[in-house]
Structure formats: C-alpha cells, structure tokens
Amino acid sequence: MSTRIVNSTEGEYATVNGVTVRYIVRGTGSPVLLIHGFGEFLEVWAFNIDALAKHNQVYAIDLPGHGLSQKPKADYKLSFFTNFVISFMSALELEQVSLVGHSVGGAISLEAAIN
Numbered sequence: 244m245s246t247r248i249v250n251s252t253e254g255e256y257a258t259v260n261g262v263t264v265r266y267i268v269r270g271t272g273s274p275v276l277l278i279h280g281f282g283e284f285l286e287v288w289a290f291n292i293d294a295l296a297k298h299n300q301v302y303a304i305d306l307p308g309h310g311l312s313q314k315p316k317a318d319y320k321l322s323f324f325t326n327f328v329i330s331f332m333s334a335l336e337l338e339q340v341s342l343v344g345h346s347v348g349g350a351i352s353l354e355a356a357i358n
Contacts, residue, residue, distance in 0.1 A: 252284075253311060259334045260327060264312035266304040270296025274337050277303040278328065280346025284310025287345065299341075304331065306348075321347070325354040 254267040267285060269292055274294035277288045277295075285303040295301045305312040306324055317323055328351055332340060 248320050257331065257334055262307045262313050262315050262327070263318075264305055264307055264327075264331065265310060266302055266331075267292070268314075269293065269301045270299055272299045274340040274342045275299065275301050276298045276328070276332065276337065276342050277345040278342065278348035278351050279303075279306065279309065280348050282309070283345070283348075286310070287326045302335070302337070304328075304342075306351075321337055321354060324351045326357065328352075329358060 254265045256263055256265055258264075264283070277285070277291065279285060279287050284305050288303045289342055292301050292303060306316065308314045308319055324347070328342075332338075332355075337348055342355060344350070344352035
C-alpha cells in the first residue's frame with residue numbers, strides 16, 4: 244500500500260512497500276527518474292534537475308537507507324533497490340519513465356529496465 248505525503252520544505256514523501264522515502268518533482272513533460280549511487284542522496288543531482296526540468300518532469304529520490312528516507316533493516320542488495328524503484332514508479336503511476344542513474348543507481352536503472 245502506498246501513501247503520498249507532501250512536505251514543501253523537504254520535498255514529498257511516499258510510503259512504498261512499508262518504507263517511507265523522500266523525493267522531489269520538478270517540471271512538466273516526459274518523466275525522468277534520477278537514481279543516486281550508494282551512500283548518496285537526491286541532492287547529488289542539484290546541478291542537473293533544473294536543466295532537465297526545462298523539458299521533462301523530473302523525479303529524484305532518496306533511496307531507502309539514504310538521505311532523508313527511512314532506513315529500515317533490510318538486505319540492501321541490488322534486487323532490493325530495483326524492486327523498490329519499480330514499486331515506487333507504480334505507486335506514483337509512472338508507467339513509462341526514462342531512468343538515469345549514477346554509480347549503483349545506474350545498475351538499478353539497468354536492472355529495472357530489464358525487468
């Protein structure tokens with residue numbers, strides 16, 4: 244079950260698969276989801292978000308265990324993050340999205356696209 248919570252000072256929050264994560268949304272157009280690397284957070288995309296948002300609806304997420312997202316006891320394997328990202332996209336009704344990842348975020352993007 245997913246819940247969407249808006250918090251204008253820090254971003255928005257969604258609870259997906261029992262884990263609450265922070266994300267931001269900027270712009271309009273085709274959706275793009277930015278996925279950071281391990282040990283990072285959505286602010287690593289600070290110089291990319293506004294430029295991409297000129298022509299796209301940009302989503303950037305703090306993965307579980309990172310940034311201001313919940314840090315559950317979990318098996319933080321690639322499959323955990325990939326399944327979470329797919330569930331996150333479903334919760335926000337993002338059927339077709341361009342995935343952009345940095346480091347482990349690239350591996351998550353690739354595995355999500357394959358699945």
